[in-house]
Amino acid sequence: MKLIVMFLEAHQPRRLSNFRYQDIGIRENYFWDEKNKEIIKRISQNSYIPTLSLLKDYSVPITLSFSGILLEQLWKYEPTVPDLLKEYFKASGGEMAIESYYHSLSSIWNPERFLNEVRKDMDIKKEIYDKDFRTFRNTEMIYSDKIDEIVNQLNVKNVLTEGTDSIISKYNPNFIYKTPFGHNIFLRNYRLSDDISFRFSNREWNEYPLFSEKYLNWLSNSPGDVINLFMDFETFGEHQRKETGIFEFLEAFIERAKDYNLKFATVNEAAESITPRGQISIKEYISWADIPRDMSAWLGNELQKDLFEILKSLEKCIPEEIYNYLLTSDHFYYVSLGTTPDITVHSYFNPYGSAYDAYINFRNILEDLRLRYCNGN
Amino acid sequence: MGVLGWELPPFFAGGLGIHTLNLFSILGKIIDITLYIPKFTDKDIHYNFKVKMVNYDPVGSPYERNKEFYQKVMDYNEILINEFDKDHDIIHMHDWITVPAGIKLKEKYRKKLVFTVHSTEYDRSGWFYPQERILKIEKEGMMAADRIIAVSHYTKKIISEKFSINPAKVTVIHNGVKSSLFSSFNKNYDLKNKVLYFGRVTPQKGSKFFIEAAYKVNKYIPSAEFIVAGEGDQLNEIKNFSKSLGLENTVNFYGFVSESESVRLYLDSDVFILPAVSEPFGMTVIESLSVGTPAIISKTTGVGEALNNVLKADFWDTDKIANYIIAVLKYRKLRETLGNFGKLEASRFSWENTALKTLEVYNSL
Numbered sequence: 001m002k003l004i005v006m007f008l009e010a011h012q013p014r015r016l017s018n019f020r021y022q023d024i025g026i027r028e029n030y031f032w033d034e035k036n037k038e039i040i041k042r043i044s045q046n047s048y049i050p051t052l053s054l055l056k057d058y059s060v061p062i063t064l065s066f067s068g069i070l071l072e073q074l075w076k077y078e079p080t081v082p083d084l085l086k087e088y089f090k091a092s093g094g095e096m097a098i099e100s101y102y103h104s105l106s107s108i109w110n111p112e113r114f115l116n117e118v119r120k121d122m123d124i125k126k127e128i129y130d131k132d133f134r135t136f137r138n139t140e141m142i143y144s145d146k147i148d149e150i151v152n153q154l155n156v157k158n159v160l161t162e163g164t165d166s167i168i169s170k171y172n173p174n175f176i177y178k179t180p181f182g183h184n185i186f187l188r189n190y191r192l193s194d195d196i197s198f199r200f201s202n203r204e205w206n207e208y209p210l211f212s213e214k215y216l217n218w219l220s221n222s223p224g225d226v227i228n229l230f231m232d233f234e235t236f237g238e239h240q241r242k243e244t245g246i247f248e249f250l251e252a253f254i255e256r257a258k259d260y261n262l263k264f265a266t267v268n269e270a271a272e273s274i275t276p277r278g279q280i281s282i283k284e285y286i287s288w289a290d291i292p293r294d295m296s297a298w299l300g301n302e303l304q305k306d307l308f309e310i311l312k313s314l315e316k317c318i319p320e321e322i323y324n325y326l327l328t329s330d331h332f333y334y335v336s337l338g339t340t341p342d343i344t345v346h347s348y349f350n351p352y353g354s355a356y357d358a359y360i361n362f363r364n365i366l367e368d369l370r371l372r373y374c375n376g377n
Numbered sequence: 378m379g380v381l382g383w384e385l386p387p388f389f390a391g392g393l394g395i396h397t398l399n400l401f402s403i404l405g406k407i408i409d410i411t412l413y414i415p416k417f418t419d420k421d422i423h424y425n426f427k428v429k430m431v432n433y434d435p436v437g438s439p440y441e442r443n444k445e446f447y448q449k450v451m452d453y454n455e456i457l458i459n460e461f462d463k464d465h466d467i468i469h470m471h472d473w474i475t476v477p478a479g480i481k482l483k484e485k486y487r488k489k490l491v492f493t494v495h496s497t498e499y500d501r502s503g504w505f506y507p508q509e510r511i512l513k514i515e516k517e518g519m520m521a522a523d524r525i526i527a528v529s530h531y532t533k534k535i536i537s538e539k540f541s542i543n544p545a546k547v548t549v550i551h552n553g554v555k556s557s558l559f560s561s562f563n564k565n566y567d568l569k570n571k572v573l574y575f576g577r578v579t580p581q582k583g584s585k586f587f588i589e590a591a592y593k594v595n596k597y598i599p600s601a602e603f604i605v606a607g608e609g610d611q612l613n614e615i616k617n618f619s620k621s622l623g624l625e626n627t628v629n630f631y632g633f634v635s636e637s638e639s640v641r642l643y644l645d646s647d648v649f650i651l652p653a654v655s656e657p658f659g660m661t662v663i664e665s666l667s668v669g670t671p672a673i674i675s676k677t678t679g680v681g682e683a684l685n686n687v688l689k690a691d692f693w694d695t696d697k698i699a700n701y702i703i704a705v706l707k708y709r710k711l712r713e714t715l716g717n718f719g720k721l722e723a724s725r726f727s728w729e730n731t732a733l734k735t736l737e738v739y740n741s742l
Contacts, residue, residue: 020700021597021707306710337686337718356688359711360704367707 003226003265003274004219004257005186007137007160010048010233011067011103012040013330015351019361024368030322035351037077040070044078047237050247052081056088058254063267064094064233065137068101068121069328071128082128089129095266096129097137097160098122104327105298107138108285109312111150117324118154134158135267139329141188141230141288142295145180145281152181158271160230162288163187167280174224175277176270184271185280188230188288192218197231201244209245212252220260225274227262230288291339298332303359307332310366317374326365334358378404378739379465379482380412381457381475385428388417392660393471393495396552401426403732408739411465413457431460447510454478458485467491467739473498473511476518483521489742492522496657497535503580503654516540524738526550528658529679548738551683553728554663558636560724562644564669566713571602572702573646573670575639575661578609583652583675583692588615590650592622593699598706599627606631606642643668647712648705652692653678662687666723671715673701683726686718 017032055062066074066085074081088094100106101121106114118136125133134157138147143161151159163173171177173187195215199205207214219227232239240246257264265273289297299305311326318326334350335358352358380401384394401410405426416430433456450473457478469491470479476492483490498511519525519540525547527533537544572594574587584605591603605615605628612630619628634642643649649665649672656678663680665672666687674681675692688705690697705712 020696021703022593022696022700301714302710303714306708337714354685354689356686356711356715360700360708363704363708363711364700 001261001263002220002224003270004262005226005228005265005267005270006062007065007097007186007228007230007267008051008062008233008235009065009137009231010070011065012036012043012070012073013103013328014069014073014325015039016326016331016361016365018352019364019368021364021367024364025371027368030365030368031325032351036073040073040077043234043238044074044081046241047234048074048078048081049084050242051233051236051250052084052088054247054250055094056084056091058251059092060254060264061093061095061266061269062264063097063135065097065099067099067103068117068124069103069325071124086129089131093266095135095268096125096131096133097135097267098125098133098156099137100139102324102328103139103330104324105139105142105308105329105332106327107142107147107150108295109308110315113327114150115153118151122154133268135160136183137161140297142285143282143287144285145283148179148181148183148185152183156183158184158186158267160186160228160267161188161282162286162293163190163228164286164293167282167286171277171280172224173228174222174226176226176274177278177280178276180279180281184276186226186228186267186270187280189222189228190288192222192227193229193231196229196249197235197239200235200240200246200249210249212249212256215249215253216256216260216262219262226265226270289333290336290345297336297338298329301335301337303337303355304332304335307335307359307362307366310363310370314366314370314374318369319373322369326362331358331362335362378408378410379461379468379488380410381468381470381479382412382414383471383474385412385414385417385424387422392658395660396495397471398424399553399555399728400732400735403728404735407732407736411462413460415453429460429462431456450474451477454481458482467742469493470518470522471495473514473518476514476521480517480521490522491524491526491738491742492518493526493528494519494532494536494657495528497532497539499535499539500532500655500657501581503583505580512540522546523742524548526735526738528552530682531677531679532657548734550731550734550738551680551726552658552660552663553731554660554667554723554726555728559640559643559664559667560720562640562668564644564716564720566709566716568706568709569645569647570598570600570706571604571646572706573604573606573642573649573665574651575604575606575634575642575649575665576651577607578605578612578615580611581654582609582656583654584609584611584615585618586652586675586692586695586698587650588619588622588624588628589695590652590698590702591619591624591628593695594702594706595624595627597703601627601702601706603628604631604642604646605629606634606639608633639664640668643670646670648673648702650698650702651675651678652690652695652698654692656680663723663726666716666719669716669720671705671712671719673698673705684719684722686715686722688715 015032100117136156137160141162173189402425410426454477467489498507519542533547578584651674659678659680673688688701
């Protein structure tokens with residue numbers, strides 16, 4: 001029986017406030033908490049609450065990841081969601097994936113900082129759910145052998161990443177493989193994942209409308225042991241609004257899977273029941289973002305690199321309770337100038353209007369911190 | 378094709394004249410064009426299209442806002458009707474200053490009528506006491522025209538919302554830029570500490586907001602120079618305003634600047650500012666970007682709708698404009714990126730494109 005391995009990533013950054021040069025030395029609130037609250041509340045209503053309730057009702061085992069900084073904000077603004085998460089895990093045997101607590105870019109820069117973040121994430125999830133979770137997924141699926149080597153220092157068994165075109169030209173993403181350090185590696189099946197997350201409500205798509213029978217047929221005809229459907233949690237109810245029929249689709253999909261000889265499993269369950277098909281080594285950083293599927297969504301242009309270099313140089317003097325939140329990948333993502341199709345995705349997520357505005361805000365904040373804590377050096 | 382014009386370089390080169398020369402130089406190679414224009418010289422100047430000079434002395438610019446000018450326009454239109462060659466298939470008029478003749482000629486000879494709106498009275502007045510009689514002429518021209526060409530979606534919106542014209546009749550065609558003139562330079566992004574305003578000094582162009590922004594930037598970067606290049610009705614008022622804010626050593630007035638000098642000015646400035654209250658297109662923005670100089674423009678500047686790599690603010694929000702200016706001056710990477718990407722984006726604007734789209738409008742009639 002083929003396994004559907006569904007993984008949903010939930011994350012929200014602590015967005016930076018609109019910070020003008022004139023605010024330097026005067027204002028101290030770097031975070032746009034009013035906006036963050038509004039977004040957390042909206043997405044909870046549109047997506048987290050209805051989706052978790054549905055998953056709980058069907059007791060369907062899947063793998064979730066809620067970033068540490070999302071959980072912090074949920075406790076503050078919408079504590080019903082963490083409660084619901086607990087209920088879901090109890091009902092279904094679902095799994096929580098481990099990641100960098102601050103959903104940061106630390107993994108490609110500073111292994112020590114990165115390890116601390118992952119440990120913090122492991123600890124907090126163990127504390128809440130009273131379980132050792134051993135599936136690791138880095139910020140936005142950023143991955144290479146180097147990252148595998150770093151997480152080898154932790155008690156990790158499985159890692160998730162993107163099935164990029166160059167990888168799947170050699171390795172069918174519907175099998176499990178081993179990393180050089182012996183972890184099980186799962187590759188996202190991006191075509192079947194994006195059929196739901198990007199194309200579900202697209203009327204221009206020649207497969208529109210997508211019904212569960214058709215979709216399950218595709219899955220059942222796709223050769224291999226596992227179908228790795230990795231996507232944003234917010235696909236359900238936020239990116240694809242309830243009016244699109246996404247919840248009816250999800251229900252029918254879960255309910256009818258068995259008729260197609262398909263079974264839902266968490267990443268860890270799949271790893272325990274299926275034998276890996278050999279080793280995969282990935283030298284360059286890959287990710288699941290944008291068309292190039294590399295680091296360019298965050299560090300692709302001079303503005304993004306400038307911010308990252310300055311931020312790195314200020315590590316020692318900015319207080320950690322601020323610094324941690326500045327490394328979150330989203331702040332860099334907003335500064336992407338992208339290629340044409342991607343720029344529409346970036347502007348959908350951009351709360352500042354433009355990449356340039358996002359840069360100026362972030363840069364002004366760094367200037368303020370530099371003057372305030374780093375003696376202007 | 379009979380084109381009713383007003384001005385033509387080298388004699389008086391306003392935006393309308395530049396548009397007329399560039400567009401019809403290209404179209405003149407494809408179709409038969411006769412441009413009617415007030416007689417401005419006895420010299421024989423060669424153009425790529427026929428020019429018929431109407432024996433009449435214009436004295437003044439369509440941007441002037443006085444009584445005498447209005448009467449002169451009416452006189453010119455009367456003469457135009459008599460001079461017009463009835464064999465043209467299409468009449469193409471440009472702005473209100475050629476509308477009365479265009480309407481009469483359409484009625485008289487039953488020709489098709491095209492109306493290009495480069496600006497409306499709302500724009501030219503900065504939405505401050507627009508002249509009713511001119512609004513009326515503009516509306517009549519829009520009603521009579523078979524097709525209207527607007528220089529931006531911003532202007533199309535004014536045409537449909539303020540003049541109650543069916544938007545289906547309006548085609549948006551952006552202006553071009555004489556790319557060879559501006560894009561052949563390699564901009565260097567070392568700090569020059571210069572902020573440029575280049576354009577007529579009028580309420581429409583928002584020069585007052587430029588001075589306000591200068592005042593706000595000056596507190597943080599006292600060494601930055603603010604240049605006002607251009608003349609206009611409001612020049613004295615703006616000079617006094619600048620003085621009253623104590624900016625004698627910060628804001629410098631350069632007066633009239635020729636096209637070739639303007640290239641130098643763009644190159645030598647860190648950033649170009651156009652805080653227009655209402656600017657149908659804004660050719661200077663494209664010129665500045667073509668040179669590689671970043672631009673900060675108002676949201677009410679038409680060309681902004683086709684540009685991602687400029688900074689946009691409300692014209693009145695001088696705190697935000699000041700924040701942008703400081704950022705561009707302080708952060709080199711921002712200057713470089715806005716400049717390089719802006720240049721790339723500006724290269725998409727060409728008079729060839731404008732001409733092709735205009736031809737499509739003619740062919741649709």
